[in-house]
Amino acid sequence: MSYLVLARKWRPKKFAEVVGQQHVLRALINGLDQDRLHHAFLFAGTRGVGKTTLARIFAKSLNCEQGISSTPCGECNSCVEVDNGRFVDLIEVDAASRTKVDDTRELLDNVQYAPSRGRYKVYLIDEVHMLSTSSFNALLKTLEEPPPHVKFLFATTDPQKLPVTILSRCLQFNLRRLDIKQISDHLAFILQQENIDFEAEALNQIAFAADGSMRDALSLLDQAIAFSGGKVTTEIVSQMLGSVSQQQLVQLLEALAAKDAKSLLIYIDELASLGRDFVVVLDGLMTSLQRIATIQLIADTESLDQQDDAALQNLANVFSAETVQLLYQIALHGKRDMPYAADPRSGFEMTLLRMLSFQPQAVTFNAGQPPVKKSQANSESAPVSAAVSSSVEPAATYSPPSGSTVTHSTKAEPESAEPPPSAPAKLEVKEPPPVEPESHSIVVTNTSTEVQPKETAHSNSDDASQLLNLTTANWTALIAQLKLSAFARQLADHCAYLRSDKNKIYLSVASELQHLANDKSVAKLQAAVSKQLQFEVTLVFTETTDTENVPTLAAERAQQAAELQQNAVDAIHNDPVVEQIKNAFNARIIDTTIKPL
Numbered sequence: 112m113s114y115l116v117l118a119r120k121w122r123p124k125k126f127a128e129v130v131g132q133q134h135v136l137r138a139l140i141n142g143l144d145q146d147r148l149h150h151a152f153l154f155a156g157t158r159g160v161g162k163t164t165l166a167r168i169f170a171k172s173l174n175c176e177q178g179i180s181s182t183p184c185g186e187c188n189s190c191v192e193v194d195n196g197r198f199v200d201l202i203e204v205d206a207a208s209r210t211k212v213d214d215t216r217e218l219l220d221n222v223q224y225a226p227s228r229g230r231y232k233v234y235l236i237d238e239v240h241m242l243s244t245s246s247f248n249a250l251l252k253t254l255e256e257p258p259p260h261v262k263f264l265f266a267t268t269d270p271q272k273l274p275v276t277i278l279s280r281c282l283q284f285n286l287r288r289l290d291i292k293q294i295s296d297h298l299a300f301i302l303q304q305e306n307i308d309f310e311a312e313a314l315n316q317i318a319f320a321a322d323g324s325m326r327d328a329l330s331l332l333d334q335a336i337a338f339s340g341g342k343v344t345t346e347i348v349s350q351m352l353g354s355v356s357q358q359q360l361v362q363l364l365e366a367l368a369a370k371d372a373k374s375l376l377i378y379i380d381e382l383a384s385l386g387r388d389f390v391v392v393l394d395g396l397m398t399s400l401q402r403i404a405t406i407q408l409i410a411d412t413e414s415l416d417q418q419d420d421a422a423l424q425n426l427a428n429v430f431s432a433e434t435v436q437l438l439y440q441i442a443l444h445g446k447r448d449m450p451y452a453a454d455p456r457s458g459f460e461m462t463l464l465r466m467l468s469f470q471p472q473a474v475t476f477n478a479g480q481p482p483v484k485k486s487q488a489n490s491e492s493a494p495v496s497a498a499v500s501s502s503v504e505p506a507a508t509y510s511p512p513s514g515s516t517v518t519h520s521t522k523a524e525p526e527s528a529e530p531p532p533s534a535p536a537k538l539e540v541k542e543p544p545p546v547e548p549e550s551h552s553i554v555v556t557n558t559s560t561e562v563q564p565k566e567t568a569h570s571n572s573d574d575a576s577q578l579l580n581l582t583t584a585n586w587t588a589l590i591a592q593l594k595l596s597a598f599a600r601q602l603a604d605h606c607a608y609l610r611s612d613k614n615k616i617y618l619s620v621a622s623e624l625q626h627l628a629n630d631k632s633v634a635k636l637q638a639a640v641s642k643q644l645q646f647e648v649t650l651v652f653t654e655t656t657d658t659e660n661v662p663t664l665a666a667e668r669a670q671q672a673a674e675l676q677q678n679a680v681d682a683i684h685n686d687p688v689v690e691q692i693k694n695a696f697n698a699r700i701i702d703t704t705i706k707p708l
């Protein structure tokens with residue numbers, strides 16, 4: 112018994128079996144069911160996305176002996192003949208091999224004749240852009256006045272090469288490349304039907320290598336089945352493709368996260384002995400980093416691909432977003448420089464060592480040993496990391512899920528993402544302490560400057576003494592605590608405390624900002640201050656021209672902001688890692704882009 116390759120055996124026979132291309136299917140199905148069919152369709156798309164398949168199902172739908180519908184019976188003579196590629200009224204032409212005008216003429220001469228078996232003649236002209244200009248002209252005449260019994264399906268990988276006169280007479284569809292999930296799901300379905308065991312990751316690798324083409328994926332799967340003689344495993348597929356498994360990539364990334372140079376070199380050695388293509392490995396690393404970056408951005412992990420498994424999610428917690436970007440960039444540069452390296456392995460090794468040395472802070476983790484928490488030991492360097500958020504990640508300890516090695520397999524239970532009970536928390540990121548000492552902060556916690564709300568049932572003399580406690584310093588603190596509307600907030604931020612007398616508080620506003628002290632804003636501010644002090648006060652505003660020495664909240668904040676900015680700039684300029692990066696990439700610091708936290 113001859114073996115039928117999967118691509119032919121599992122070629123969809125109904126529209127419902129076609130994977131992807133829903134937009135094209137909908138147009139064809141609606142057209143067929145409502146009997147409103149265009150006479151010429153143009154399918155643009157790469158190879159192996161289903162052009163011939165669509166044409167065949169289309170031909171069946173039109174010629175099925177049960178009648179025209181989007182669901183041909185599949186059993187009548189016409190349907191069977193189409194399925195077997197023997198239907199005389201489905202004419203498949205490869206334009207790439209028949210570019211001459213004579214070929215086209217010969218083809219089009221026959222267009223006039225009625226179909227010999229069915230209702231319609233269906234012409235599938237593949238690679239239609241390869242036709243010569245005169246062929247196009249011959250074709251155009253037919254397209255202008257098509258015989259009623261003819262349908263044209265044109266397929267092309269390069270629709271831009273088609274004359275507009277042809278394009279304008281076709282209904283054009285772009286066939287999309289299939290995504291990895293569509294392909295791997297379909298492969299899984301076929302293997303289940305064929306009773307062949309498989310690992311999901313193996314199918315993902317095939318899907319990735321197939322680059323959007325189902326036909327390529329199926330022939331790779333054929334190859335893998337022949338190669339494996341039973342079960343399609345990740346190992347077999349990796350060997351076959353020279354590709355690298357997700358688990359191997361995760362190992363590399365975990366060694367990077369742990370700054371574990373020894374393990375890193377061992378893994379590289381393993382990859383070399385398995386004969387992996389190091390450019391492919393770098394590609395894989397970049398894909399993984401891109402997925403990690405996505406996980407970091409999308410907190411809602413439900414919406415993520417199933418394959419973004421526990422290991423990648425864990426790495427997303429360990430690496431800072433900036434580090435992921437940096438590693439990606441280094442990988443990209445490494446790939447570009449690969450041809451100049453002495454050999455691929457050393458190029459790859461240097462790239463990974465560069466990733467290792469540019470990771471700003473040490474994280475202690477050795478495979479097989481309990482992770483050592485280092486966050487406490489690193490606390491003295493933490494203030495720098497707070498200021499230099501753009502390049503330094505917080506200290507973190509890391510341990511992979513499920514013990515020392517990460518297991519990544521199709522059978523991974525959700526629980527495997529959890530660390531074993533004995534292990535320490537799988538991630539501990541130390542919150543960087545604020546750069547500024549507490550005394551500079553705006554929220555008042557220091558009792559010496561705090562304005563205590565007055566207890567109820569105090570006498571008037573107490574109220575007066577309470578007011579006398581107001582100073583320029585605690586006035587701004589009081590103001591900062593108020594909840595105000597935008598205009599009243601402007602007034603509050605820009606007024607300075609002068610003195611208080613009984614229930615009157617005297618404030619000054621710079622003359623150029625006098626307009627802020629309108630009746631409405633003053634009333635609002637007065638109400639807010641009274642509420643905060645639990646004591647009715649009257650605000651009295653006076654004008655001042657001395658804008659330099661007015662201790663307003665706005666001025667205070669501006670000064671704080673300037674100090675913070677200067678601290679951040681200093682921290683960046685004094686940071687050894689930034690210095691390394693500057694030297695390595697011949698980079699310079701743009702001070703205006705530095706932002707304090």
Ligand SMILES: [Zn+2]
Pocket residue numbers: 174175176177183184185186187188189190
């Ligand atoms: Zn039929």
